[in-house]
Amino acid sequence: MVTATNLGYPYVGAKRELKKLVESFWSSKITEQELRTGYSKIQESHWKLQQEKGIQHIPSGEYTLYDRVLDTAQQFGAIPQRYQHIKSPLEQFFAMGRGLQRAATATTEKVDVPAMEMKKWFDTNYHFIVPEFEADQKFTLQNPRAVEQFKAAKALGIQTRPVLVGPVTFLHLGKAAKGTEPFETLSLLSKVLPLYIELIKQLEAAGAEWVQIDEPVLVFDLDAKVKTALEEAYKTIKAQTSIKVLVAAYFGRVESNINAVINHVDAVHLDLVRAPEELDTVLPLLKNGQVLSLGLVDGRNIWINNLSKSIDLAEKAVKALGQDRVFIAPSCSLAHSPFSTTFEKKIQAKNPELFSWLSYAAEKCSEVSIIAKALNQGRDSVKEALAANAAAIESRRTSPQTKNPEVRERVAKVPAAAWKRPSPFSVRREAQVKKLNLPLFPTTTIGSFPQTKDIRIARQKYAKGELSQADYDVFIKAEMKKVVEFQERVGLDVLVHGEPERNDMVEHFGHLLHGYDFTENGWVVSYGSRCVKPPVIFGDVSRRQPMTIDEIVYAQSLTKLPMKGMLTGPVTMMKWSFVRDDIPANELCAQIALALRDEVVDLETAGIPCIQVDEPAIREGLPIRRADWDSYLEWSVGSFRLSTAGVRNETQIHTHMCYSDFNDIFDAIAALDADVITIENSKSDEKLLKIFETKQYTNEIGPGLYDIHSPRVPSYEEMKTRFGDMLKYLPEQLLWVNPDCGLKSRGWPEVEAALVNMVAVAKYYRSLKATKA
Numbered sequence: 023m024v025t026a027t028n029l030g031y032p033y034v035g036a037k038r039e040l041k042k043l044v045e046s047f048w049s050s051k052i053t054e055q056e057l058r059t060g061y062s063k064i065q066e067s068h069w070k071l072q073q074e075k076g077i078q079h080i081p082s083g084e085y086t087l088y089d090r091v092l093d094t095a096q097q098f099g100a101i102p103q104r105y106q107h108i109k110s111p112l113e114q115f116f117a118m119g120r121g122l123q124r125a126a127t128a129t130t131e132k133v134d135v136p137a138m139e140m141k142k143w144f145d146t147n148y149h150f151i152v153p154e155f156e157a158d159q160k161f162t163l164q165n166p167r168a169v170e171q172f173k174a175a176k177a178l179g180i181q182t183r184p185v186l187v188g189p190v191t192f193l194h195l196g197k198a199a200k201g202t203e204p205f206e207t208l209s210l211l212s213k214v215l216p217l218y219i220e221l222i223k224q225l226e227a228a229g230a231e232w233v234q235i236d237e238p239v240l241v242f243d244l245d246a247k248v249k250t251a252l253e254e255a256y257k258t259i260k261a262q263t264s265i266k267v268l269v270a271a272y273f274g275r276v277e278s279n280i281n282a283v284i285n286h287v288d289a290v291h292l293d294l295v296r297a298p299e300e301l302d303t304v305l306p307l308l309k310n311g312q313v314l315s316l317g318l319v320d321g322r323n324i325w326i327n328n329l330s331k332s333i334d335l336a337e338k339a340v341k342a343l344g345q346d347r348v349f350i351a352p353s354c355s356l357a358h359s360p361f362s363t364t365f366e367k368k369i370q371a372k373n374p375e376l377f378s379w380l381s382y383a384a385e386k387c388s389e390v391s392i393i394a395k396a397l398n399q400g401r402d403s404v405k406e407a408l409a410a411n412a413a414a415i416e417s418r419r420t421s422p423q424t425k426n427p428e429v430r431e432r433v434a435k436v437p438a439a440a441w442k443r444p445s446p447f448s449v450r451r452e453a454q455v456k457k458l459n460l461p462l463f464p465t466t467t468i469g470s471f472p473q474t475k476d477i478r479i480a481r482q483k484y485a486k487g488e489l490s491q492a493d494y495d496v497f498i499k500a501e502m503k504k505v506v507e508f509q510e511r512v513g514l515d516v517l518v519h520g521e522p523e524r525n526d527m528v529e530h531f532g533h534l535l536h537g538y539d540f541t542e543n544g545w546v547v548s549y550g551s552r553c554v555k556p557p558v559i560f561g562d563v564s565r566r567q568p569m570t571i572d573e574i575v576y577a578q579s580l581t582k583l584p585m586k587g588m589l590t591g592p593v594t595m596m597k598w599s600f601v602r603d604d605i606p607a608n609e610l611c612a613q614i615a616l617a618l619r620d621e622v623v624d625l626e627t628a629g630i631p632c633i634q635v636d637e638p639a640i641r642e643g644l645p646i647r648r649a650d651w652d653s654y655l656e657w658s659v660g661s662f663r664l665s666t667a668g669v670r671n672e673t674q675i676h677t678h679m680c681y682s683d684f685n686d687i688f689d690a691i692a693a694l695d696a697d698v699i700t701i702e703n704s705k706s707d708e709k710l711l712k713i714f715e716t717k718q719y720t721n722e723i724g725p726g727l728y729d730i731h732s733p734r735v736p737s738y739e740e741m742k743t744r745f746g747d748m749l750k751y752l753p754e755q756l757l758w759v760n761p762d763c764g765l766k767s768r769g770w771p772e773v774e775a776a777l778v779n780m781v782a783v784a785k786y787y788r789s790l791k792a793t794k795a
């Protein structure tokens with residue numbers, strides 16, 4: 023029998039129940055016991071749901087109250103020293119995840135610890151907590167979640183497949199404890215393995231037949247050390263346990279990494295959505311009853327599966343291995359997709375066609391079981407489901423909603439010259455200097471100003487229809503006026519309108535473009551209890567109408583100083599959305615770029631001298647495998663240029679990125695050919711500036727002078743020193759003075775204090791030059 027399996031479920035719940043539960047606990051509205059009961063209920067209902075959907079291997083143990091890598095660290099006793107004094111395990115767990123500040127009480131001491139570091143989980147938008155290890159780390163096994171959750175499910179009569187974060191992924195993603203010398207974390211493998219084995223034995227004793235061990239590191243470019251570690255880990259587990267081990271790779275290609283584990287496990291899971299070609303390469307490697315788990319249903323997206331195609335692919339596996347040696351599965355854990363389309367009533371009513379193309383986690387489980395059933399009992403046994411699926415696939419393929427012939431033609435016929443500004447930077451610079459007449463070390467901000475409660479309330483009222491368009495416009499204008507006056511008072515040189523009309527830099531533009539829609543409950547976890555609801559790009563993208571002209575022109579009318587138009591770049595518009603998978607990414611990106619290009623040109627025509635196109639997501643979009651970088655960078659950088667190259671020499675194009683480690687993509691960033699780039703720098707001067715010792719950046723640049731992510735006001739002296747450092751690395755004519763990101767999450771008093779100091783720093787350095795001259 024072909025088995026219908028799942029690798030993980032969206033633990034946060036259909037309507038973010040777990041988030042609400044956890045946050046109620048944080049704010050002391052419920053007790054730890056209530057939290058645990060609520061959590062169990064959520065798991066229970068999700069297990070039952072998967073059972074109803076026909077999943078035979080239901081995962082357990084992958085649920086978490088904050089992050090499952092953090093769970094893994096805590097259960098193995100990898101607790102950094104600074105948290106060890108917190109006695110309650112749950113309090114300690116949350117303290118590591120999100121920090122803890124608590125005054126002393128009669129019975130407890132004062133606690134003030136920051137959170138551990140967070141990093142992106144492979145190429146998803148999820149952030150995990152980076153484990154910390156000491157070189158002489160001692161591991162202990164404490165209340166393993168997998169055993170607890172397996173038993174809980176069993177008590178309900180549900181046989182689950184426990185899931186563990188694999189030992190090599192766990193160690194490889196970790197780092198040396200804060201304040202200790204870096205060391206090879208994989209060297210701890212022999213210490214942690216015995217505890218993995220103990221844990222697996224506990225699972226065996228509890229009645230588990232299979233264990234799923236997630237080793238997504240298998241899709242990285244791995245050096246020999248890591249491969250050896252993988253080999254050692256799975257050899258040892260095989261030798262010392264009798265449970266059946268499924269090792270799961272996902273998010274990309276395993277390539278030759280598979281050789282490290284293939285001989286030591288009972289089953290491997292492959293991501294055949296990302297790497298369908300690997301079915302052919304891995305099939306011949308399997309022997310002695312080994313099982314192949316086929317990741318056929320995309321766990322990273324929201325689109326229906328092409329069932330007949332998947333069945334074709336699975337048939338190939340069944341032919342080679344026989345039914346008993348094939349599992350059907352989503353490509354990765356479904357924790358990265360939203361819960362169920364049942365809760366998308368609005369789209370269902372408004373756009374039933376689009377609704378018929380959507381598939382969230384619950385529906386993906388059904389897709390998995392339909393595929394399995396088709397293989398076990400023949401396609402006829404699922405005739406109706408297949409017919410409905412084929413109809414939906416066909417409607418998606420042919421729907422006028424997804425295709426705009428004009429857009430297609432325009433993308434196909436972009437003239438070569440449109441990908442590049444007409445003149446080189448040196449020529450443009452001369453024209454811009456003349457036009458803008460800026461002082462040395464010009465000051466500016468990244469775009470947004472504090473999004474106060476008033477602004478949020480007004481926007482909500484407007485969205486609900488409680489505030490008329492006219493009243494809302496008046497409100498937004500007043501906000502812009504406040505921001506412009508403020509900037510003039512503080513003495514900034516290039517002003518912004520403050521973005522009061524934008525709730526989110528991607529969603530705002532999504533509403534103004536064709537091809538986008540918005541869900542009610544398409545939530546996915548970003549980190550901890552924080553969830554995001556990405557817009558959906560389902561069709562060809564084009565502008566509905568000019569998107570920002572009214573606001574920016576109004577803001578410019580209030581001042582003689584140059585106003586900076588503010589747009590979100592094509593790559594970021596894609597990366598922070600659920601993206602259609604029926605046309606290539608580069609084509610979609612070019613569509614968005616062309617829509618933005620029209621806006622950029624309209625801003626110029628309307629007299630706006632500077633235009634910023636933000637691309638904070640270019641770096642996070644980098645493919646996992648280095649071999650794929652070049653082609654990605656080519657089209658992403660190309661799209662940025664396409665969006666900005668339609669303007670005259672004297673129009674100054676800015677871009678902004680919120681990270682400082684751009685060393686490995688320095689050339690691509692230079693190739694954006696923005697006239698000015700503002701970039702995060704505040705957390706690590708060294709890291710960013712060092713590169714300028716060896717590489718030359720020829721355009722203008724504003725490394726963030728202070729960190730906006732904290733309410734702390736940077737002093738004049740501190741920024742003066744920092745700017746002095748920048749001057750050592752970068753030519754003075756190219757340097758700008760600015761914060762490191764938008765100010766929307768800050769309060770007005772701290773923004774004012776910080777910017778006053780920042781402007782004073784710019785003035786101080788200008789005065790030095792004046793004296794010299």
Ligand code: MET
Nearest residue numbers: 468469470636638764765
């Ligand atoms: C995440 S980057 C943010 C850029 C945007 N212009 C802002 O200031 O908010």
Ligand SMILES: [Zn+2]
Nearest residue numbers: 679680763764
């Ligand atoms: Zn930023």
